[in-house]
Amino acid sequence: MKGKAGFARCAACHRVGEGAKNVVGPQLNGIVGRPAASAPDYVYSQALKTSGKIWDEASLRLFLAHPSAVVPGTKMTFAGIRDDATVDDVIAYLATFDAGGKAKP
Numbered sequence: 001m002k003g004k005a006g007f008a009r010c011a012a013c014h015r016v017g018e019g020a021k022n023v024v025g026p027q028l029n030g031i032v033g034r035p036a037a038s039a040p041d042y043v044y045s046q047a048l049k050t051s052g053k054i055w056d057e058a059s060l061r062l063f064l065a066h067p068s069a070v071v072p073g074t075k076m077t078f079a080g081i082r083d084d085a086t087v088d089d090v091i092a093y094l095a096t097f098d099a100g101g102k103a104k105p
Contacts, residue, residue, distance in 0.1 A: 006089045007093050013078070016094065048075070
């Protein structure tokens with residue numbers, strides 16, 4: 001899957017899949033459709049906690065391209081993914097995992 005290759009740059013700070021834990025960034029199981037700042041046991045920035053965002057495909061697309069522009073004050077120092085197709089592939093890859101990290105049928 002193309003999105004898995006694109007996710008490699010995210011994997012420096014995030015995990016996904018069965019047994020994924022928070023590391024530098026929160027684990028991303030079930031991220032598509034969940035509220036921002038909602039992974040258990042992760043300390044989020046105040047900016048993300050108060051953003052009111054729901055990580056649907058549209059909001060993830062914007063955030064992954066320009067994190068600090070979309071949520072000023074985020075702890076995420078990643079500059080962003082500038083290639084739209086790669087962003088779409090990463091979102092599609094993330095969408096394959098449920099909240100427990102199992103692949104969706």
